[in-house]
Amino acid sequence: MQRVLSLLVTVAFFTVTTLPAQAVTLLRDPDIEHALKQLAKPVLTAAGLSPSRVKILIIDDRTLNAFVIDSRHIFLHSGLVTKVKTAAELQAVIAHEAAHIANGHIARRMVNARSAKTVAGIGMALAAAAIAGGADSSAAGALGIGIASSASRAFMGHTRAEESSADQSALRFMVRGGVDPQGAVRLMQIFSGQELVSAARQDPYARTHPLSRDRLRHIKAIAEAYEGRTKANPNMDYWFSRAQGKLSAFQRAPKWTRKRAAESAGQDIRLMRLAVSYHRDSNTAKALKTMQQLLSLRPRDPFYHELHGQILLESRNVGRALKAYKTAISLAPKDALILGSYGHALLVSGNAKAALPMLEKSRARDGRDARVLRDLAQSYAKLKNPGMASLVTAERYALQGRMKDAGIHAKRAAGILPRGSTGWQRAQDVLLASEAAQKK
Numbered sequence: 001m002q003r004v005l006s007l008l009v010t011v012a013f014f015t016v017t018t019l020p021a022q023a024v025t026l027l028r029d030p031d032i033e034h035a036l037k038q039l040a041k042p043v044l045t046a047a048g049l050s051p052s053r054v055k056i057l058i059i060d061d062r063t064l065n066a067f068v069i070d071s072r073h074i075f076l077h078s079g080l081v082t083k084v085k086t087a088a089e090l091q092a093v094i095a096h097e098a099a100h101i102a103n104g105h106i107a108r109r110m111v112n113a114r115s116a117k118t119v120a121g122i123g124m125a126l127a128a129a130a131i132a133g134g135a136d137s138s139a140a141g142a143l144g145i146g147i148a149s150s151a152s153r154a155f156m157g158h159t160r161a162e163e164s165s166a167d168q169s170a171l172r173f174m175v176r177g178g179v180d181p182q183g184a185v186r187l188m189q190i191f192s193g194q195e196l197v198s199a200a201r202q203d204p205y206a207r208t209h210p211l212s213r214d215r216l217r218h219i220k221a222i223a224e225a226y227e228g229r230t231k232a233n234p235n236m237d238y239w240f241s242r243a244q245g246k247l248s249a250f251q252r253a254p255k256w257t258r259k260r261a262a263e264s265a266g267q268d269i270r271l272m273r274l275a276v277s278y279h280r281d282s283n284t285a286k287a288l289k290t291m292q293q294l295l296s297l298r299p300r301d302p303f304y305h306e307l308h309g310q311i312l313l314e315s316r317n318v319g320r321a322l323k324a325y326k327t328a329i330s331l332a333p334k335d336a337l338i339l340g341s342y343g344h345a346l347l348v349s350g351n352a353k354a355a356l357p358m359l360e361k362s363r364a365r366d367g368r369d370a371r372v373l374r375d376l377a378q379s380y381a382k383l384k385n386p387g388m389a390s391l392v393t394a395e396r397y398a399l400q401g402r403m404k405d406a407g408i409h410a411k412r413a414a415g416i417l418p419r420g421s422t423g424w425q426r427a428q429d430v431l432l433a434s435e436a437a438q439k440k
């Protein structure tokens, strides 16, 4: 579990309080993202989209929302992931967003296609999404980005016609992907009633995706027509339980987690949740003992080795943490987030020289992990390369939607890096996005 701006050696959960209120925070965790990928695969494929090209990302926000800003990312609020009760409900969310992509509802929204491909573009769009989704006005002001609320609503919100077409397609994708269409009905029931709530108390989903009684009726009718076309899929239940189990283990009180760990869809998931809960209680001995049980049950699971590494690192067993991360990488050599964790551990151990190539490898594969960008800046600074340190700092601010700060650091980077070099070019991308954001 990685959070923006987490301190070097601390229990990740508590560092969230150090976040400035205005930052849009992506919650990056290799295990959760892998599980979400398994859940997304059947519906994305049914939608004619490539599961390896469309990434499901979680935003650290307790309200209910899901949205798309381009054709390569589906964003889910953590509140929605923990609120739904079944795999089919979560797959219904993904299918609906996939339908917005597949039906071409977002093409016209990407105001600046060039910057959308960069971290700066993602950050800018996320900031706009946060405002459209109803981030309070003080937070919106603090974003340092002048996108007017009405403009961003036009940018993010869907029309009723689009909602209806997305619902219809989503149900088709679900059935084609073997997902029970009743999941879409139950999801709508979670949102129903939102219409009647005052705008201030509505979840942002109601604002980005207009709700109506017609919509619920329509979804019910289609789901009924598909009745009996799908069967239960324990595999999907497993991945859902794993994603939700890990997310809640880091977000809910450890006691809450321990009370419910037995409800997990697998012995391994139960142990993982328990280990995290003990770790968060600073009961390292019990956390590590539980990890040993988990690893003997699943010795070839890279994500459990990664968690082992995190627990060791955060309890200051740096040497053993490095070993655990190495094992994780040997089992999943291409996982950007695991590479990033390993790079982080190397940096903590004082070895910036070894950390740098690992972090660069991670960034090249992903680029949306703020912690990797922060660690990279630190490595570059330690290795006496202030130009690159400024550049990745600029990119990190841009990713968080803090376009003004991003511009300041990008300007500094552009002044140091050789004109025309790749780094200099990247600094120009951030500068352009920052200027565009402040002009609006």
Ligand SMILES: [Zn+2]
Binding pocket: 096, 100, 158, 162, 163, 166, 208, 209
């Ligand atoms: Zn929608």
